[in-house]
Amino acid sequence: MNVQTSGTIRLASIDDIPEGQGREFHVGDRYIALFRHQGQFYAMEDVCPHAGAPLTNGPLSRGTVTCMLHGWRFNLHNGVCVNLPNAPAVPTFPVTVHGYDVYVTLPPNDTGAQ
Numbered sequence: 001m002n003v004q005t006s007g008t009i010r011l012a013s014i015d016d017i018p019e020g021q022g023r024e025f026h027v028g029d030r031y032i033a034l035f036r037h038q039g040q041f042y043a044m045e046d047v048c049p050h051a052g053a054p055l056t057n058g059p060l061s062r063g064t065v066t067c068m069l070h071g072w073r074f075n076l077h078n079g080v081c082v083n084l085p086n087a088p089a090v091p092t093f094p095v096t097v098h099g100y101d102v103y104v105t106l107p108p109n110d111t112g113a114q
């Protein structure tokens with residue numbers, strides 16, 4: 001578990017996240033899903049806004065992740081639900097890669113994301 005809970009935090013090595021998959025990280029009181037999709041990394045809260053299921057294990061396709069519980073699909077870039085436009089979005093977080101390390105930038109406390 002990380003001690004730092006906001007700001008820019010190293011989450012993983014690029015090799016920790018296989019292409020087309022996600023992994024969950026616990027940072028403070030947040031659960032963060034880090035995905036690798038078509039060579040890019042994306043981070044969002046690992047909590048589906050519908051009924052709270054984790055998104056980490058959802059299939060990735062065309063820039064989206066699908067919640068395994070009821071099929072809501074979320075844009076990996078901005079967290080918007082693409083099959084139910086009025087549904088709440090999932091908070092997303094900026095990701096940067098330096099060398100082999102993947103960093104996420106988290107806002108303070110529970111104030112949401114970008």
Ligand code: FES
Nearest residue numbers: 048050051067070
């Ligand atoms: S909990 Fe994710 S779609 Fe229902």
